[in-house]
Amino acid sequence: MPKFEELEAHSSCHVHSLSTPITPVPSNLIAKRYSILQRLGRGSFGTVYLVQDTRARDGEKLKVLKEIPLGDLRPNETVHASQEAQLLSQLHHPAIITFYSSFLHRDSFCIITEYCEDRDLDCHLEEVREAGQSLPETQVTDWLIQLLLGLHYMHNRRILHRDLKAKNIFLKRNIVKIGDFGVSCLLMGSCDLATTFTGTPYYMSPEVLNHHGYDSKSDIWALGCILYEMCCLSHAFEGHNFLSVVMKIVEGETPRLTASYSLELNTLMQRMLEKTPSSRLSAAEALKTKFIEDSMQILKHKFCSLTLRDKTSAGERDAAQILKAVQRKVHLQTLREKSELDRMTPRERMRLRKLQAADDKARRLRRLAEEKYQENHFRMQELRSLHFEKVSLDVLNESAGDAVHQTAPIPSENYRSLGCSQPMGRQQQDKMRMSEPVGREIPEDPQTAEVYYYMDGFESCTDEEEEEREEGDTLTSETLCHTYGQDSDLEAMMRHMEQVLEGELSVAEAVPEEGQCVPMGPPVINSTMAETRIQRMTESVSRRLGLTVFQRVYNYLKGARERQEDEGSIRQALSSLVERPSDGFEVDQLLYYEEQLQGAREGAREVAREVAREGAREGAREGAREGAREGAREVSREGAREGAREGAREGAR
Numbered sequence: 001m002p003k004f005e006e007l008e009a010h011s012s013c014h015v016h017s018l019s020t021p022i023t024p025v026p027s028n029l030i031a032k033r034y035s036i037l038q039r040l041g042r043g044s045f046g047t048v049y050l051v052q053d054t055r056a057r058d059g060e061k062l063k064v065l066k067e068i069p070l071g072d073l074r075p076n077e078t079v080h081a082s083q084e085a086q087l088l089s090q091l092h093h094p095a096i097i098t099f100y101s102s103f104l105h106r107d108s109f110c111i112i113t114e115y116c117e118d119r120d121l122d123c124h125l126e127e128v129r130e131a132g133q134s135l136p137e138t139q140v141t142d143w144l145i146q147l148l149l150g151l152h153y154m155h156n157r158r159i160l161h162r163d164l165k166a167k168n169i170f171l172k173r174n175i176v177k178i179g180d181f182g183v184s185c186l187l188m189g190s191c192d193l194a195t196t197f198t199g200t201p202y203y204m205s206p207e208v209l210n211h212h213g214y215d216s217k218s219d220i221w222a223l224g225c226i227l228y229e230m231c232c233l234s235h236a237f238e239g240h241n242f243l244s245v246v247m248k249i250v251e252g253e254t255p256r257l258t259a260s261y262s263l264e265l266n267t268l269m270q271r272m273l274e275k276t277p278s279s280r281l282s283a284a285e286a287l288k289t290k291f292i293e294d295s296m297q298i299l300k301h302k303f304c305s306l307t308l309r310d311k312t313s314a315g316e317r318d319a320a321q322i323l324k325a326v327q328r329k330v331h332l333q334t335l336r337e338k339s340e341l342d343r344m345t346p347r348e349r350m351r352l353r354k355l356q357a358a359d360d361k362a363r364r365l366r367r368l369a370e371e372k373y374q375e376n377h378f379r380m381q382e383l384r385s386l387h388f389e390k391v392s393l394d395v396l397n398e399s400a401g402d403a404v405h406q407t408a409p410i411p412s413e414n415y416r417s418l419g420c421s422q423p424m425g426r427q428q429q430d431k432m433r434m435s436e437p438v439g440r441e442i443p444e445d446p447q448t449a450e451v452y453y454y455m456d457g458f459e460s461c462t463d464e465e466e467e468e469r470e471e472g473d474t475l476t477s478e479t480l481c482h483t484y485g486q487d488s489d490l491e492a493m494m495r496h497m498e499q500v501l502e503g504e505l506s507v508a509e510a511v512p513e514e515g516q517c518v519p520m521g522p523p524v525i526n527s528t529m530a531e532t533r534i535q536r537m538t539e540s541v542s543r544r545l546g547l548t549v550f551q552r553v554y555n556y557l558k559g560a561r562e563r564q565e566d567e568g569s570i571r572q573a574l575s576s577l578v579e580r581p582s583d584g585f586e587v588d589q590l591l592y593y594e595e596q597l598q599g600a601r602e603g604a605r606e607v608a609r610e611v612a613r614e615g616a617r618e619g620a621r622e623g624a625r626e627g628a629r630e631g632a633r634e635v636s637r638e639g640a641r642e643g644a645r646e647g648a649r650e651g652a653r
């Protein structure tokens with residue numbers, strides 16, 4: 001049962017459409033600021049919602065809320081997780097989904113993160129597969145570089161992902177972002193059980209399956225699997241059932257990419273899929289390979305021209321706005337010249353006021369255009385100085401040149417001649433938004449009209465022209481906002497690439513050892529999370545197969561595993577129970593999880609028993625020691641008494 005009111009159900013692989021924005025109801029706010037817009041989906045541990053942050057600035061309002069039910073946990077048991085969440089919220093990288101905050105809401109642990117409107121990589125790959133297409137190598141390497149940069153950033157800070165998979169990678173315009181970084185660790189701690197339950201079988205590394213512990217190289221293994229998936233649109237290690245996948249990962253051959261991808265990319269992937277962690281590349285080492293460095297140069301140029309183009313087109317839009325304002329102004333100015341002030345009717349006066357408003361507008365737009373022009377100019381100079389001659393030329397020819405020409409023919413003197421003086425700040429611009437009076441006539445009496453205009457702040461224009469102008473204004477400011485957000489990610493990504501290219505990257509990456517990743521969830525959340533995962537999985541498989549079939553498959557597989565039947569006979573038996581033997585995959589995985597949890601519980605009970613036994617032994621020892629001490633004391637007391645009595649007797653004698 002969903003805890004939060006869901007306004008719209010949502011299938012995971014559909015574009016998140018928000019055609020009808022939902023106005024938040026203040027009384028329904030979660031943590032006094034988030035209102036649920038729609039449900040994005042349900043994962044193994046919790047439910048994911050798109051929310052509106054009523055306290056955030058425009059353009060940053062949409063966020064994601066992950067609600068993780070904590071069952072019967074007491075609030076103080078989650079304090080540790082909240083503290084670790086604080087740590088995560090201080091980390092920022094454009095390839096990592098921003099972790100804003102976490103809090104407790106009723107009996108759930110809630111996490112607020114950045115929202116990625118372009119869905120996850122898994123959905124994207126499914127679409128490509130369905131369309132019978134494939135991803136070009138440049139696209140694959142562009143994404144791989146960004147993912148390596150993100151991994152390197154987190155690994156350097158001793159944070160492991162533990163559940164890297166295509167479903168945890170999100171697309172946001174031109175960049176990819178890793179989701180849930182550190183979250184599994186936060187909730188599950190870092191023990192072996194946590195690794196088993198947070199990992200997804202297809203991406204699990206040999207060392208994890210062999211219970212040799214998880215480290216940063218296990219994340220690299222998962223990324224190698226994702227790289228294979230981006231190229232071949234199927235899992236790197238596939239099998240009919242859970243155990244056959246495990247066998248392939250642990251003992252099978254390292255897969256190869258198809259011939260349509262370069263040898264260099266194939267070699268890189270194979271080095272990321274080395275079975276021995278010490279022979280496997282780290283993120284820093286992968287970033288320093290020649291293939292990645294060369295591809296990174298190209299990606300950096302691409303990002304450079306993208307930000308430039310964004311800014312240029314914003315400049316073009318501004319220029320168009322200015323042109324419109326100028327035309328309108330010329331028209332109004334003619335009106336002004338024709339009329340003498342004292343002979344004006346109120347309507348004419350109104351027009352004059354509008355003229356003044358147009359002046360202000362033109363001045364603001366001119367300023368914006370000048371700023372944009374300067375920015376573009378500065379970036380172009382930057383580009384040249386970095387010797388990216390080819391790119392600079394392309395950019396100048398393709399777009400910047402156009403924009404410069406479009407912006408340049410409206411030199412600032414033209415506006416000055418229209419009587420503009422002081423430029424206007426952004427806040428003032430916002431205040432200057434016009435309000436539309438509805439159904440109000442302008443009074444004909446000049447004095448009354450003056451008061452009327454004053455009350456309306458001189459901006460009460462109902463003309464269609466003004467409406468258009470208003471629409472144009474809104475568009476401009478929104479586009480600028482949008483461009484800024486996008487640019488900041490692209491620019492941050494470029495900075496990270498520059499660091500690598502300029503050799504500011506330590507290849508001897510601080511590799512977190514098992515159990516050393518920053519967040520260490522308390523064990524009590526740990527086993528609750530494991531139980532939740534088992535429960536969710538049981539629900540989902542029994543829904544898919546039907547309860548009766550699920551029970552049959554479950555009972556058969558449980559017996560078969562106990563009898564240690566071979567894979568061939570298991571496959572044959574499964575084919576009579578389910579349509580495809582692969583349908584039994586999740587049941588198999590479920591049995592494996594149950595076994596692991598059972599083992600962990602028995603381990604914990606054994607530890608508790610041992611502690612109790614040791615306590616009893618220690619108590620007995622202490623008792624014996626105390627008894628001995630008491631005995632000795634009694635003996636010495638008795639001796640003293642006897643001595644005294646003997647002394648007295650002797651004295652009497």
Ligand SMILES: Nc1ncnc2c1ncn2[C@@H]1O[C@H](COP(=O)(O)OP(=O)(O)OP(=O)(O)O)[C@@H](O)[C@H]1O
Pocket residue numbers: 011012013040041042043044045046047048064097113114115116117119120163167168170179180
């Ligand atoms: N930051 C986000 N922006 C946009 N969509 C998201 C975001 N986080 C999650 N989603 C979507 O919400 C759904 C559920 O995500 P969640 O991460 O809980 O589960 P999952 O990755 O499908 O499974 P698991 O919990 O096993 O990792 C998915 O469809 C995912 O694409």
